[in-house]
Amino acid sequence: MPDLIDRLRYIVGAAHCLVADADTATYLTDWRGRYTGRARAVVLPADTAQVAAVVRACADVGCGIVPQGGNTGLCGGATPLDDGAAVVLNLSRLRAVRAVDAANNAITVEAGVTLAAVQAAAQGVDRLFPLSLASEGSCEVGGFVSTNAGGVQVLRYGNTRELVLGLEVVLPDGRIWDGLRALRKDNTGYDLKQLFIGAEGTLGIVTAATLKLFPALASTATGWVALADPAAAVALLARLRAVAGDRVTAFELISRPSLALVLKHFPDARDPLDAPYPWYVLVELSDTRADSGLDDLLQSALQKALEEGGVLDGSVAVSGAQAAVLWRLRENISEAQKREGVSIKHDISVPVSAIPAFLDAAGRALEAAYPGLRVVCFGHLGDGNLHYNPSRPLRGENDAFIARTLEVNRVVYDLVQAYGGSISAEHGIGQLKRDLLPDYKSAVELELMARIKLAFDPQGLMNPGKVLRAPFEAI
Known part of the structure; x- marks a missing residue:
């Protein structure tokens, strides 16, 4: 479409309409490296007026548009398809x-x-x-x-x-x-x-x-707590919310395999406790008052849980720097997995009360079908959102396991549905889960989604091939 490219260059300037492979490459692959597509051009408008002009130009010739920001998505939603038919519209210059x-x-x-x-x-x-x-x-x-x-x-x-x-x-x-x-x-x-x-x-x-x-928050208290199982984590969450209410800001569940990968791939990382435990939670309380006494509150709650057997070990950060070290252990899990190699990733949610039963059922089902599996499980237990990522511990065995992704997905997602959950909690659908939606959303929901898509985008030009296979499919 030479006429379209010329028009796009006129709108955003030649320097911001990229067509050469060397210039477009970084915009065509997702953060995980799972999806790589092709595009007619990568366009970087400077303001809303330029975005509107680019969209009009593409609409006039029926060219698809893939909106893109920082390209940190995890489901291929900001990556163009391999047909090369669309324009990538990157919004990173809109910085005001x-x-x-x-x-x-x-x-x-x-x-x-x-x-x-x-x-x-x-x-x-x-x-x-x-x-x-x-x-x-x-x-x-x-x-x-x-x-x-x-x-x-x-x-x-x-x-x-x-x-x-x-x-x-x-x-x-x-x-x-x-x-x-x-x-x-x-x-x-x-x-x-x-x-x-x-x-x-x-x-x-x-x-x-x-x-x-x-x-603004004036005080925080951060603790790293070892637990025997997810049921103990759910009980601890209830205890903390009973004494601290909505001052419980974060409550992150972390399995031992998750922490082990961070310790393996980040040389400066250190185990916060003297011995390994099967499960951990990273908990944070926060308050707008500087004199809130959160450290004492957290220490007291954890000590009582320790005495009653609900907690195995733990520590409370004594400084902001120490709290930051604990948070880096949690935040580096995804990067550690990327360095370790490919895994089958699931971003799911179930009711908080169902988390222990779901994890038990999923663990038993996967171990029966694929003995010796390693599951990296971590996430936001406080709102029921888990990242549940199985793989083989040995790289040489992992390719054959990854080839069975559809089978593994079926095991995990069927159990998610059985426990009243969702197959996508916070990462979206993109390309990764697009073809799974008909199995886990009702026909009525899909029809309503398709009708909304048709009403807004009758040409089907906006981020083609994402979320819905086609705008008219469910109608």
Whole structure:
């Protein structure tokens, strides 16, 4: 499409319309290295007007558009298909913090602003933006809104969906919807922004967002706790919430194989405890008051649980630096897995009360079918979200196991459904789980999704091949 390329160059400038293989390569492969696609061009607009002009140009000739931010997604949602038919529209140049309203506890930022930059802008006015991810230095606003990212503090503050007040979106025909309202109450019909949150760019392109801010935290207490099993973790969560309420900010479950991979692949990492244990939780309490007494509260709760046998061992960080060391153990699990090699990854959720039974059933079923398996399990136990990733411990045996991914998925996802859960908790659908949706969502749900897609994007140009196989499939 030489005419389209010329038009795109005119809109964004030749330097920001990339077509050479050497220039486009980094935009065409996902972070995990699982998906690599092709594109007619990679376009990097500088503002919302340029995004709208690019979309209009593509719509005029029926060219698909793949929105992309920091390219840290884990399901192939920001990677083009291998047909080379689409244009990748990367939003990383939209970097403005448009407004910070401390009195209204709101911040308006463009899609290319990193999560870390949003957090820093909030800190600059003594506020907190609570979304926290391991990739916060590189993931961007448009991406975490479009995937409804979760992270470690969902327990207290909710998913991205609960942190968004308003959006600016370029629609599939190139029109701009300005929904950047910083209101807590707006009952004037359908809440349109919610359709774009978690839609993975299949309904429109998020170019800016107004996000909620919260009072800055003045004190935290962080503990690393060893447990015999997930049931003990669920019991400990209930104990802590009974004494600390919503000051329980994070409650992360970590299996011994997860920690072992971090110790193996990060030479500076150290085991926080003197002996290995089968399970751990990383717990954080936080408060807006400096004199909240959180350290004593956490110490007391853990000591009582230790005396009653619910906890095997543990320690409470004595400084912010020590707490940061503990958090790095948790945050480096995904990178350690990447260095170790390929595993079959599952980002699932079940009710918190069902986690012990699910893990027991899944472990027994997989061990029976694939003896000697290693399962790296970790995640946000406080909101029921687990990352459940089996592989073979020996690289030489792993390729044959990975080839059976569909069988393994069926075992895990059937059990997830049996326990009332979801096959995607916070990473989205993308390409990875697109073909699984018909097995785990009802025909009515799929039909409604397809009708929404058809209403917004009748040409099927927005992020083609993601979430739904085709916009008309379920109708």
